[in-house]
Amino acid sequence: MQLDRDTLLDAYRRMRTIRLFEEKLEELSLAGKLxxxxxxxxxxxxxxxxVCMHLGDTDYLASTHRGHGHCIAKGVDLRGMMAELYGRxxxxxxxxxxxxHIADLDKGMLGANGIVGAGLPLATGAALTAQMRGRGQVVVAFFGDGAANQGSFHESLNLAAIWRLPVVFVAENNGYGEATPVEYHMKIRDIADRAGSYGIPGEIADGMDFLDVYEKAxxxxxxxxxxxxxxxLECKTYRYYGHYVGDPLTYRTKEEQEEVRQTRDPLxxxxxxxxxxxxxxxxDELREIDAEVKRTIEAAxxxxxxSDAPPPEDLLSDVYVSYSGAHGDA
Ligand SMILES: Cc1ncc(C[n+]2csc(CCOP(=O)(O)OP(=O)(O)O)c2C)c(N)n1
Ligand SMILES: [Mg+2]
Structure with missing residues (x-):
């Protein structure tokens, strides 16, 4: 797949933004600000x-509890994200x-999700909408290796397969579901093997290598x-931090973490x-992008x-959606 300079620089900017955004969040969280x-x-x-370099604003994305990277890659506004994390x-x-619960429908971002495995059926439903509209929209569902053992994974893949829906299921196999290694929670090595059960293609990408993911996605x-x-599409990857900020990380060694950072760092x-x-x-160009991204995050x-915290009366707004009729095409 041919890649030009602009695409590469755009991709690098998005990846560096995710990295610096997350490093900043860890610092802010440990300081008790979030x-x-x-x-x-x-x-x-x-x-x-x-994956997201191939998507436009009218394509949809269903995310996970580990969703900041998906939001940034899909183009969600960084200031709005930071203010959301501050609860402003x-x-x-x-x-x-x-x-x-970060969502931005204008960017096709259907939402992060606290329920493991819940993004897959949402993506499948959005893909049915896309198919019925017939405008060439595509949906991506990101989910973890742990989520691949949920019933919702199997139901979604089966339905999407028999209806030939325009959806790509992206398994982010980072080696752990919370503190449980993938070798313990799954008998097979490759989640992609499960594609055969539904009669759809299953691919494996090196999830640390942008070029490989870009091509296969x-x-x-x-x-x-x-x-x-x-x-x-299964992407073999690794999370640098614990399952959550504050995780004592007793289930994996410092050596393992160091080795991945030294030998497989995506940036x-x-x-x-x-x-x-x-x-x-x-x-030099990349260092300029680094500096720019740092400034953007500080501004966020x-x-x-x-920004102000929401006033108490905001508790009563956005509870129900106003219904515009069965054939609304929002
Ligand atoms: C239905 C459900 N079961 C359990 C949990 C608790 N939980 C939150 S994250 C997580 C692990 C998910 O692992 P994985 O899918 O591999 O994603 P990762 O955290 O590695 O990105 C679990 C069990 C939950 N949020 N929802
Ligand atoms: Mg995992």
Whole structure:
């Protein structure tokens, strides 16, 4: 799959934004500034970005409890996200959702989700809508290795397969479901093997390698857009932080974590390949992007901190959706 300079720089910016956003969130959370649980996405950047580079605003995405990376890769406004994490009224969901419920329908972001495995049926439903509309929209569901053992995974893949829905199921196999290693919770090594049970293609990508994810996701998304039905794409990846901020991480060794950072880091891998192998971008350009992204994140923190908390009367708004009729086409 041919990649041009602009696409590579855009991808790098999105990946660096995820990394610095998450590092900032850890710092803010440990300083007691952010209410609620945080599940950080750092380490998995190449997966979210490699997939989302193929999506437009009219395509849909269903996310997980580890959703910040998906939101950023899909183009959700960073200031609105930061204010949401602070629980402020200027947040993307008016400060009422927080980390695990960030949604932005204008960007096709159907929402992060606190229920493990719940994004798959939502994506399947959105894909049915897309198929009925016939405008070539595609839906992506991200989910973890743990979620691949939920009933909702099997039901969604089966329905999407028999109805040939335009959806790509992206398994983010990061080796653990909370503190449980994947070898303990699953008898098979590759989640992609399960595709055969539903008669759909199953692919494996190196989820730390943007180029590999980009290529395999591109093929799957094109297939879905052209009416070829769903794909199960497994991305082998790793989360740099604990399951949540504050996780004592007693279930994996420091050596394991260090080795992944040293040998498989998605940003370093990207730089090596894009600069040395493809010769399309320079390290200087990437350092400029790093500095710009840092400034953008600091501005987002300032925006959030200068915003007000929602007033008590906001508790009564947005509880029910106004219904515009069975054939509304929002
Ligand atoms: C239905 C349901 N069961 C259990 C939980 C508790 N829980 C939250 S995250 C998680 C692990 C999910 O692991 P995985 O799907 O691999 O995603 P990862 O955290 O590795 O990204 C569990 C069991 C939940 N939120 N929802
Ligand atoms: Mg996992």
């Amino acid at each position: 209410p609620g649980f945080l599940h950080l996405y750092a380490g998995e950047e190449a997966t979210a970005v490699g 009224r200027s947040g993307i969901c008016k400060g009422k959702g927080g980390s695990m 591109g093929t799957a998304i094109e297939r879905a857009r052209e009416g070829g039905g769903p794909t199960l 370093e891998l990207f730089e090596r390949k894009a600069e040395s192998e493809l010769g399309l971008v320079s390290s 923190v300032e925006y959030a901190e200068s």
